[in-house]
Amino acid sequence: MLNEPTITAGSAELAAEKPITVAILAMGGQGGGVLADWIVALAEEQGWVAQSTSVPGVAQRTGATIYYLELIKARPGARPVLALMPTPGDVDLVVAAELMEAGRSVLRGLVTPDRTMLIASTHRSYAVGEKEKPGNGIGNPLVVVDATEFAAKKTIAFDMETLATKNGSVVSASLFGAIAASGRLPFEKAAFEATIKAGGKGIEPSLKAFNAAFERARKGENDKLSDTPAKRLDPLPDSAGHPKLDGVLERIRTEFPPEAQAMLYAGAKKLTDFQDVAYADAYLDRMAALLRADTVAGGEGHDYAFTVEAAKYLAVAMAYDDVIHVADLKIRGSRFDRVRREVGAKADQLVYTTEFMHPRMEEVCGTLPKGLGQWIENRPAVFQWLDRRVNKGRRVRTGTLGWFLGLYVLSSFRGLRPRSLRHAREMAHCEAWLDTALATLGVNYDLAVEVIACRRLVKGYSDTHARGLSKFDRVLSSLPLLVGREDGAAWLRRLRQAALLDENGIALDGALKTVATL
Incomplete structure (x- = not known):
């Protein structure tokens, strides 16, 4: 017969104390490690014992890293034994640096209604599986919202990425502010701020993002999400500040019904950027003919649905993706600025972007004048000989002078595009x-x-x-x-x-x- 174990007063007291358990889910570049380090430093500075472990995902942008922390008050002469991995149903605070990671935390059983507070940023960093779909492969955010509202004891959810970007920081600083506002960790706001200051890097932007998120979380209102992305068309302006562009605006205003004007304006902007103002005028000429046919077919009774749809997709068709357009997009200053923002580069840091390009002879012929391109295509031996020299993968560093000039010269063929085979x-x-x-x-x-x-x-x-x-x-x-x-x-x-x-x-x-x- 087995004897019942003897429980002393000391061991009973120890068993009654449970650590605060925290799980952080973040992808590469979102500062999950920094956030975990901040929480550990904060706890230790307040006299607590803290332990942090991490399990990396498959790769950046395809799998999140799970950081797991346990915090417990230090006791003289006692060393706590803390767990290395989160246990489903036993996590006090789950922090997700992206909306779908919040959903995955629910699927993993880390979020439970009797215990867990969930803090999540509602922005999206799309997974490879979403991007590879020919159509709209984006996951439905409302499914995640419904799941988290049911699974969590309390949820704090708003776009912390945008808030951080506006303040020159990254999402980890916003998440830290939301954690402070939640009250789930028993530390004063000043202690959180002191932890950021002790880091010694990016203090001012981090503090701005921290305080902005703190105030936003204190309001207690979560973002209202939609199952379809919001689409906004700019209204037709009074003037574009250039005579030729103003002529395009005047045509849209006087020749087309109000229902189609916003879409036509978007199409004209796209085609002016793609080619020139004359190309946008040619687009409006085509659209005027389509509008006449729409009117004859009773388009007014259908709110000119045919004209509006044509205004969208004719612009898309005329602004097709050719190598000239791709080269132009690769070397734009706005693109270099966007890449720097996304990687969080500082003013004194250099950023080089490596592009993978795999041109085929088909694209080369399409860029050539129509007669020459067809001449090469109609001679298989010539085509294959050239294709063996062209058709190979290349890693292009657009930040270097040689590759930048090469793409710049290619983009300058825009004026020759109307005579090309493509x-x-x-x-x-x-x-x-x-x-x-x-x-x-x-x-x-x-x-x-x-x-x-x-x-x-x-x-x-x-x-x-x-x-x-x-x-x-x-x-x-x-x-x-x-x-x-x-x-x-x-x-x-x-x-x-x-x-x-x-x-x-x-x-x-x-x-x-x-x-x-x-």
């Missing part, structure tokens, strides 16, 4: 697409609007562009079966959504088979 092909495809939409407009207005929206399938360049064109053609191949149906627009919309679900078009294959049985 431009001729894009415009021919664009005209065929618009002709199809106009032919449908007089028969089935809603279906014509969906034909216009199918242009969304065509994007990018190289293999991505080829796959998009293939899906576009396959989706519109169903048009003869749908044009006479009242629900034809709904079916075409379903086909387009199926085409956006996966890269290989497996879902589209099934959807097309279904339409064939109608």
Whole structure:
């Protein structure tokens, strides 16, 4: 027979004391390690014993690192035994540096309604799985919000990344401020601030972000999120400050209905940036013809839905991705500034960006004048000989003089673009697409609007562009079966959504088979 264990008064007292347990989930570059170090330093300065461990994710941007901390009051002559990993159902405070990491903490069982306070930034750093989807692969934030509201005892959630950026710091400083405001750690605000000051680096920006987040968290109102990203179109301004640009604005204001003006303004801006003002004028010429057809088809009764949709996707079609445009984007000062902000570089630090580029002879021919490009393509031996010398991966450091000048020269070919082979092909495809939409407009207005929206399938360049064109053609191949149906627009919309679900078009294959049985 086993004897019952004897519990002394001292051991009973020790067993009654439990450490404060903290789990931090952060991706590379979000300062999770700094935040963990701050909490450890804060606790130790207040006479507590603190222990921190970490388990790294798969890689930066594909997996978060989990930092686990246990804090307990120091006792004379006693050394506490603290755990190395969080136990589901036994975590007091979970801190997520990004919204989806908050959701993953719930899935891991770290957040429980009887115990856990959850502090999370509501901004998104999209995972590879979200970015690789041809369509909208972004996870639904409302699913995470619903899960956290159910799973956590209390939640503090707002965009701490944006708040930190406005104050010149990183999200870890904002998270530290929210922790201080939550009251979950038994330390005064001044002690938190002293910990930041003791770090010796980036003190002022960190303190600004800390205090801004502290005040925001004290308000007790979490961000209201939506399952669709907010889209904002700038209103038509009175003047652009340049005679030619003002002429474009005047055309939009006087020739088009108010319902389409904001979208037309966005399209004209995009095309002026892509090429020049004359190109934006050509866009408005096309749109004027489409508006006339829309009016004849009763567009006013549909709030000019055909014109509005065409204003969006015609601009996208005319601002296609070619190597000239890619080169231009790579060397813009705004891009260098954005990269520096994202990596948190200081004014005296140098940042070099390495781009991976894999040009093919198809892209080279597309950039050449139409006649020369076709001459090379029509001679397989010449094409293959050149392709063996061009078609290879290159790591391009755009911050070096040689590569920057190379891309700069390539981007300067913008003036030659209208005579290029790629431009001729894009415009021919664009005209065929618009002709199809106009032919449908007089028969089935809603279906014509969906034909216009199918242009969304065509994007990018190289293999991505080829796959998009293939899906576009396959989706519109169903048009003869749908044009006479009242629900034809709904079916075409379903086909387009199926085409956006996966890269290989497996879902589209099934959807097309279904339409064939109608």
